Amino acid sequence: MSSLNTSGLELEREYARGLTWRSLLAVLVGVIVIQPAIIYAYLVGGSGLPVSSWLIILLWSGLCRVLGKTLSRQESFIILTFESLAIGYAWQFVSLLKSSYFATHPLLESLLPGVIIPEWASPSKEALSIIYTTRPFSPFLHEAWIKPITIMLLSLLLYMCIDLCLGLICYQIYVAEEKLVFPAQSASALTLVIVSEGTEARDFRVFVFAIIFGIIYNFLTDFMSFITGIYTFKIFPRGILDLTMYVERMLPGAPITIDFTITPYITGFMLPLRVTIPMFIGSAAFYIIGNYFITINNLWPSEAPWSPGLGWSWIITKSRLYFWTSAIVGLSLATTLIPLIIHPKRTFKIFSSLKKIRGKYAWVILILFLASSSLLAILIHYLVPRFPLWILLLSSTGFSFIAVSFSAYSAGITFGGFNIPYLRELIILSSGYKEFDIWLTPTPFSVGGSGIVGALKQADIVRCRHGDYIKAYLLTVSLGVLASFIYISAFWSLSPFPSYAYPYTVTGWHVEFVDWARWQKWLWTGFLFKQDIVIISFAAGAIVYIVTALLKVPHFLISFVSGTAMYPHTALAQLIGSIINSKVFAKKKIIQPTWIPLIIVGFSLGDSLMYLLSSALTLMGKAQWLLPY
Numbered sequence: 001m002s003s004l005n006t007s008g009l010e011l012e013r014e015y016a017r018g019l020t021w022r023s024l025l026a027v028l029v030g031v032i033v034i035q036p037a038i039i040y041a042y043l044v045g046g047s048g049l050p051v052s053s054w055l056i057i058l059l060w061s062g063l064c065r066v067l068g069k070t071l072s073r074q075e076s077f078i079i080l081t082f083e084s085l086a087i088g089y090a091w092q093f094v095s096l097l098k099s100s101y102f103a104t105h106p107l108l109e110s111l112l113p114g115v116i117i118p119e120w121a122s123p124s125k126e127a128l129s130i131i132y133t134t135r136p137f138s139p140f141l142h143e144a145w146i147k148p149i150t151i152m153l154l155s156l157l158l159y160m161c162i163d164l165c166l167g168l169i170c171y172q173i174y175v176a177e178e179k180l181v182f183p184a185q186s187a188s189a190l191t192l193v194i195v196s197e198g199t200e201a202r203d204f205r206v207f208v209f210a211i212i213f214g215i216i217y218n219f220l221t222d223f224m225s226f227i228t229g230i231y232t233f234k235i236f237p238r239g240i241l242d243l244t245m246y247v248e249r250m251l252p253g254a255p256i257t258i259d260f261t262i263t264p265y266i267t268g269f270m271l272p273l274r275v276t277i278p279m280f281i282g283s284a285a286f287y288i289i290g291n292y293f294i295t296i297n298n299l300w301p302s303e304a305p306w307s308p309g310l311g312w313s314w315i316i317t318k319s320r321l322y323f324w325t326s327a328i329v330g331l332s333l334a335t336t337l338i339p340l341i342i343h344p345k346r347t348f349k350i351f352s353s354l355k356k357i358r359g360k361y362a363w364v365i366l367i368l369f370l371a372s373s374s375l376l377a378i379l380i381h382y383l384v385p386r387f388p389l390w391i392l393l394l395s396s397t398g399f400s401f402i403a404v405s406f407s408a409y410s411a412g413i414t415f416g417g418f419n420i421p422y423l424r425e426l427i428i429l430s431s432g433y434k435e436f437d438i439w440l441t442p443t444p445f446s447v448g449g450s451g452i453v454g455a456l457k458q459a460d461i462v463r464c465r466h467g468d469y470i471k472a473y474l475l476t477v478s479l480g481v482l483a484s485f486i487y488i489s490a491f492w493s494l495s496p497f498p499s500y501a502y503p504y505t506v507t508g509w510h511v512e513f514v515d516w517a518r519w520q521k522w523l524w525t526g527f528l529f530k531q532d533i534v535i536i537s538f539a540a541g542a543i544v545y546i547v548t549a550l551l552k553v554p555h556f557l558i559s560f561v562s563g564t565a566m567y568p569h570t571a572l573a574q575l576i577g578s579i580i581n582s583k584v585f586a587k588k589k590i591i592q593p594t595w596i597p598l599i600i601v602g603f604s605l606g607d608s609l610m611y612l613l614s615s616a617l618t619l620m621g622k623a624q625w626l627l628p629y
Contacts, residue, residue, distance in 0.1 A: 018074030018464035019472050026060045026079045027086055027472075031479050034083075035090045036487045041615065042094070043491065043502035050615055052608040053083040054601065061196060074464040076196040080188065081455050081469070082476040089480025092156070093140065093488040096148060097497050101505075102513050104128060111517035112436065120147040120383055121440040132496055138489030139496070151383070153481075155442035158376045160477060162396075164470065165369035166404040167452025173405070175457050180412025183270040185454040187597030189461035194598060207598040214606020217262060226614045236260075240569060244312045253295025254288045255312030259569035266603060267415045268577020269585070269596045275413055275559045276571075276578040282563025283571035286327070291319050299323075301527060316567060324564065325422055326533035331561045332420040333534075334541025336406045342546065373397045373445075380441045387433050395427050395444040407450035410562050413555050415574070417454075418565040419447055426529055439520065 034051055041047065057076055064071040071079075102108070103122035108115060123131070123144035131142050140149060174180050194203045221238035237260040244255050268276060293299075300306045304318045377392035403420050411417030424443050452473070459469050495501035498509055522528075541557060548556040563571050585591045591599075 015459075015463045015465045016072065016074045017468055018072075018078040018459075018462075019468040020075055022060075022064065022069075022071065023075040023078040023472075024475075026056060027082050027476060028479070030056060030083045031086045031483045035087050035480070035483050036490075038087055039090050039094065039484075039487050039491065042091075043497070043504055045615075045618060046504040046508040047615075050608050050611040051087070052605055052612070053080050054605045055609065055612075056080075056083050057192070057195060058605075071196055073193050073196040073462040074468070076192045077189070077458060077462045077464045078468065078472050080192060081458070082472050085473070086476045086480040086483075089477060090484050090487070092152065092481050092484045094484070096145075096152065097139070097488065097492070098509060098512070099148075100128060101498060101509050102516060105510075105513050107514070108517070111514070112520060115436045118383070118437055118440065119144070120151055121437075122148060135493075135496070137493050138485070139492050140485065140489065151379070151442065154379060155376065156477075156481065158372045158379070159442075159446045159448060160474070161368055161372035162376070162400055162446045163404075163448035163452055164473070165365050165372070166400060166446075166449030167456065168365055169369070169401075170404055170408045170449060170453045171456045174408050174412050174453060175460070178412070180409070182412045182454050182457045183415045184267075184411070184417075185458045186461060187270055187600050189458040190594070190597045191601040192458075192462055203594060203598060206595045207602045210599045210602025211606040211609075214603040214608075215610055216606075217603070218607045218610035223610050223614060226617075240312070242312050244315070245309055248308050251288075251292050252308070253300075253306055253315060254292040255315045255568065256288070257312045257567070257569040259567075259573045261573075263604065263607070264570050264573035265577040265580075266600050268574035268579075269581040270600065271415055271574060271578050273575075273578050273582055274553070275555065276575040278556050278559035279414065279563035279566065280568075280571040280575045282560035283566045283568045286324050286564050287316050287319065287568050290324070291315055294319065294323060303525070303527075312567075320421075322527050325528055326530045327537040328421055328561065328564050329423075329426060329529070330534040330537030330539075331541040331557070331564070332406050333402065334538045334545065335409070335557050335561050336402050338542045338545045342549075370397065373400055376442070376446075377444060380438075380444055383441050384433075384435070384438050386435065387438050388431060391427065391431050392444050399423060399427065400445040400447070400449075403445060403447045404449035404453075407447055408453040409558055411450060411454050412457075413558050414562045417450060418562045419450075421565070422528060425523060429523065429529055436520070 034056075038051065057071075057080055060079060061071045061076065100122040103117040104125050108117075123142070127142060127144035131139050131144070136142070139145070175182070191207065194207060217236070220235040222234075225234055239260060241258045241260060242255075243257060247254065247256050295306050300318075301322055304322060306315070306318075373396035374393060377389065377396040380392050381387060381389045403423055407417050407419050423445065427444060428438055455469060456466060458464075459466055491497075491502070498505035500506055541561070544560070545557045548554075566574075581591075581596070586593075
């Protein structure tokens, strides 16, 4: 592979095209065929169909082979990357209708007294009544929707600009300069090469066997219980075994669990011990040792007192909300900022390398980022004039960069990455602004750039032009949003939301509203963020980074912090997988290193295929009420 520091002109000459009529047609098929099925599955059952983009890759690759033309690795990359992105934008107009349901819910006044929903967030009850009475083809054709839709589209456009700019900037930092591995993205890209071009028959057989193993594993662990209706009917165990109740007399408040799901163990194959050990230490330090300390010292709040028998899920969820969020935020900020502060020469070198992004276009990227992030802050300030503009500007520029940098750094080291939690809540609560309208505005920062960093890493592995990725990104988002408007309008014309034609809009949306309203009230209790803990954890993170840097232990802090976002059983499973790979497979050469990504992706694909089948059967069963018998 050519150097990642190659100039833009050389990239265009060396890398091949990925955006062709074949890859574009595959994305269009996903938008036209799969997106409406996923929307309908959500409206009926509350969850989308677990359609894997890898299934589309295999089907499309096979079709191209039948027609006598092999699908290139670059085309496969475009399909894999943007199939899920196009489907993801199916929720844009669903969210608008759900927001209007929340805004006009009969319990709004009782749960959130005095709250007034502005017209730029949702149409009024009177306007919605007219819409539901006249029943046009699309509810969004009424003038009451002009402001909410305009704000949604403007914020989406600004988010796209911010994400692309920060994605290119952080790509230069963490891929070109730091040369991080990005395990999950690398596994997918390396598998693409094998599946698309079939360079090694043995490698392709490994991938096929992994798919078959995933299908068999799911059949014996989940699908048999699904078709029999007996949840406990499983040949092999799967899921979490909770041992907390057996040890809580000796270790009160410490969740002790074992994960019997294979997936986290095999993903551990991709991670070195220098990453998985700090991850497990971070998870265990917070949720086992930390929660034990909280419990024996009676530190649980009266609103959420601990008692024997609550189980691991309650303990971890509540401890995150009441104790660990502040610590995680402080450590995350330290992980991102301290390396830039204590290594000024290295920081200057990294940022000087930004001119290599696209040569003379580096300044264009920086200016576009500052302009789009500033416009986002101005848009929110226009909607909520009393909220401090300087906080919005700081958030849209500074916090966007910090959040994307941290997430990209985490994804470059661990399998999947980690986002700083509750950053929006931290910004609003720290501002002291008490009005409710700020919670209805677009988020004053964006974290989507980290996904672009990983995708550009994949583009380098498969040797796809970055320009093709950017064009496909802009095109796919536009198609996804347009399709969302068309399909939601079509479903609404058959029966409005909420209605019993779409059961989840009647039952599920009500539950979501109650949870949302209670969350808004709880946020102001002062438990989520504690300034002293944020400061102390930031200082502790700085010390840990400096010490580990002196000891030449790279990436310890980011691995530790990423572990705090994981359940202890997941971190332990990845540690065990890492030990098995490094101490058994690598030493005895049982499995070739190139097979590991094929095993991970193939197993996940086979497993998801069975979930897709069970979801489709469930959807057909729930839709039978439409029949005349």
